Amino acid sequence: MAIRFEVLVRDRRSGARVGRLVTPHGTFETPMFMPVGTQATVKTLTPEELREIGAKIVLANTYHLWLRPGEDVVAEAGGLHRFMAWDGAILTDSGGFQVFSLAERRRVEEEGVYFRSHLDGSVKFMSPEVSIAVQNALGADIIMAFDECPPLEADRAYVEASAARTLRWAERSLRAHRYPERQALFGIVQGGFYPDLRVAHARALVALDFPGYAVGGLSIGEPKEVMYRILEETVPHLPEGKPRYLMGVGSPDAIFAAVERGIDLFDSVLPTRIARNGTAMTSRGRLVVRNAEYRRSWEPLDANCDCKVCRTFTRGYLRHLFHAEEMLGPRLLTYHNLYFLLSLMEGIRASIREGRFQEFKEAFLSAYYADQP
Numbered sequence: 001m002a003i004r005f006e007v008l009v010r011d012r013r014s015g016a017r018v019g020r021l022v023t024p025h026g027t028f029e030t031p032m033f034m035p036v037g038t039q040a041t042v043k044t045l046t047p048e049e050l051r052e053i054g055a056k057i058v059l060a061n062t063y064h065l066w067l068r069p070g071e072d073v074v075a076e077a078g079g080l081h082r083f084m085a086w087d088g089a090i091l092t093d094s095g096g097f098q099v100f101s102l103a104e105r106r107r108v109e110e111e112g113v114y115f116r117s118h119l120d121g122s123v124k125f126m127s128p129e130v131s132i133a134v135q136n137a138l139g140a141d142i143i144m145a146f147d148e149c150p151p152l153e154a155d156r157a158y159v160e161a162s163a164a165r166t167l168r169w170a171e172r173s174l175r176a177h178r179y180p181e182r183q184a185l186f187g188i189v190q191g192g193f194y195p196d197l198r199v200a201h202a203r204a205l206v207a208l209d210f211p212g213y214a215v216g217g218l219s220i221g222e223p224k225e226v227m228y229r230i231l232e233e234t235v236p237h238l239p240e241g242k243p244r245y246l247m248g249v250g251s252p253d254a255i256f257a258a259v260e261r262g263i264d265l266f267d268s269v270l271p272t273r274i275a276r277n278g279t280a281m282t283s284r285g286r287l288v289v290r291n292a293e294y295r296r297s298w299e300p301l302d303a304n305c306d307c308k309v310c311r312t313f314t315r316g317y318l319r320h321l322f323h324a325e326e327m328l329g330p331r332l333l334t335y336h337n338l339y340f341l342l343s344l345m346e347g348i349r350a351s352i353r354e355g356r357f358q359e360f361k362e363a364f365l366s367a368y369y370a371d372q373p
């Protein structure tokens with residue numbers, strides 16, 4: 001078994017649960033947030049810093065690494081873990097979503113997707129077989145089936161046809177997978193915002209007996225209530241004893257809502273992306289360090305955070321770094337934002353264990369969104 005998962009504690013008032021996920025590169029408890037390291041690096045941080053902040057599993061991207069440096073190069077280095085010197089767990093996305101969100105002029109066929117590389121404009125072709133071969137070469141502990149995430153504005157007919165094709169692609173992904181004993185292949189549930197299509201797709205994927213399941217096709221601009229409703233309709237049809245991964249979600253409110261609907265794993269570029277733009281996530285909401293009000297502020301980013309950044313630097317200094325365009329600015333905010341999210345996950349796990357998840361959620365969200373309308 002490439003991975004083992006077991007539910008340790010169930011919340012009595014919601015679908016929230018604490019689980020334990022065992023991988024060849026470490027064991028950790030869920031719910032868990034997975035920092036995104038698209039091009040084999042969580043931007044600006046070293047693997048040692050990732051360990052310091054408590055990261056247990058990071059994401060890398062098939063699409064990017066296939067185009068550059070090439071999966072053959074990474075394989076020659078001994079695989080992703082050796083290449084990036086990260087001995088924790090790694091999950092690679094299948095590249096489907098990135099083709100649809102990055103490449104220009106793409107064409108989706110039964111065979112796969114033709115598109116132009118965003119790097120040099122050359123014509124490329126990606127399919128379940130190509131995606132799985134690349135993910136097998138990269139060597140991540142968890143890999144994803146090749147899927148299509150339909151655009152937000154797709155109509156029911158398109159979504160239905162796309163989900164049916166994604167199901168056929170899921171079967172092709174399973175057949176193409178060469179190392180099921182050491183890389184766990186997760187299926188990805190699609191079906192747009194149509195509960196009946198979601199349930200049918202979930203059941204069909206469950207019949208294929210994947211070791212874990214992702215809920216895809218969400219967090220693409222739909223209202224949060226729509227996402228929450230789709231989770232309510234979909235998650236109950238996924239096996240209780242297998243991990244559930246909600247793709248592309250990383251804001252505190254959405255994380256809480258998804259945890260209480262039974263989600264175990266999350267990923268988002270949000271904390272690292274806004275950090276590089278100078279926005280910190282703090283216990284009292286977002287804080288834009290560039291603001292003039294912090295020019296002479298000698299307090300930490302977050303008085304309730306015990307991370308190295310909050311124990312060492314002040315808001316005034318961080319504001320200066322961003323105004324001076326010093327590279328230390330994005331580094332320090334990335335370090336803090338990931339620490340903040342990873343400690344939020346620790347708080348969620350503890351609250352589920354102690355039967356006070358709802359209270360923890362209300363207290364955290366009222367402080368985090370206090371000043372916002």
Ligand SMILES: Nc1nc2c(CCNCC3CCCC3)c3[nH]c(NCCc4ccccc4)nc3cc2c(=O)[nH]1
Pocket residue numbers: 036037038059060061093094095096097144147148149188215216217218219220247248249267268269270273
């Ligand atoms: N295969 C697949 N991947 C999806 C992803 C990518 C998840 N992160 C991958 C990492 C691997 C490397 C890159 C990312 C998604 N990300 C989002 N929303 C993110 C929205 C967002 C965008 C920017 C900022 C914040 C939120 N929805 C997603 C749906 C799917 C999907 O159906 N199928």
Ligand SMILES: [Zn+2]
Pocket residue numbers: 301302305306307308309310311336339340
């Ligand atoms: Zn901090």
